[in-house]
Amino acid sequence: MINHQRHVAWRGIKRDFAEGVFKSVPIVIGYLPVAVAFGLISTQSDLSLYHTVLMSVMVYAGASQFMAVSMLAGGVGAMEIILATFILNFRHFIMSLSLMNGLNSVSNQWKWVLSSWITDETFSLASFHKEKAGPGFLAGLMLTAYGSWIFGTLLGALLGDFIPPVIGESMSIALYAMFIGLLVPSVRKNWRTGLISVLSMILCYLFSRFFSSGWSIVLATVLGSLAGLVLKRGEKVE
Secondary structure, three states: OHHHHHHHHHHHHHHHHHHHHHHOHHHHHHHHHHHHHHHHHHHHOOOOHHHHHHHHHHOOOHHHHHHHHHHHHOOOOHHHHHHHHHHHOOHHHHHHHHHHOOOOOOOHHHHHHHHOOOOHHHHHHHHHOHHHOOHHHHHHHHHHHHHHHHHHHHHHHHOOOOOOHHHHHHHOOHHHHHHHHHHHHHHHHOHHHHHHHHHHHHHHHHHHOOOOHHHHHHHHHHHHHHHHHHHHHHHHHO
């Protein structure tokens, strides 16, 4: 009886994992050109193939990786790069808390693993499919996206000596197009999401007039999240 229950549970996890892999396809399509662009720019900035791929494996944060390569090329010290990366990625703490709090049946060890794979895009897609967001679905979604980012980085790094730098730089625009594509369904589902997004963009622009890009993003993210809490509270009251 117990073995039968375990078999049924395992079969459900495999089904959810496959569903997560399928849902990750739009992210993979968006990640590949951006990851290739990162690999190109990184190796053309005199980083080795090993360090380029290692950065995607260990950091796994597109905007931060582009920023870090630019700072390394400019001779910026390690502590400044680490601090800037921490500030730019601080929003991932909030996203991890939000997503993992809904996984009551998952052990803390698995929550740590899944949290390390969260990105803006996987969080957006997981939030949109909240009713399916169990451990199997999240693992399939996030692991596939993670693997595509590493593969794209490796491919770009290998092609770095053969492709002009201007092509790699132009490919990075795919990151913004992909995020807009993920945002639109959420806006159609709930207009408040669009309002929060527009407010965050306006705040980021205003802050950029007075602060660095890293601080502008952090401040806009925090204030946008607070605005989202207020709007969500109002939504529950209705």
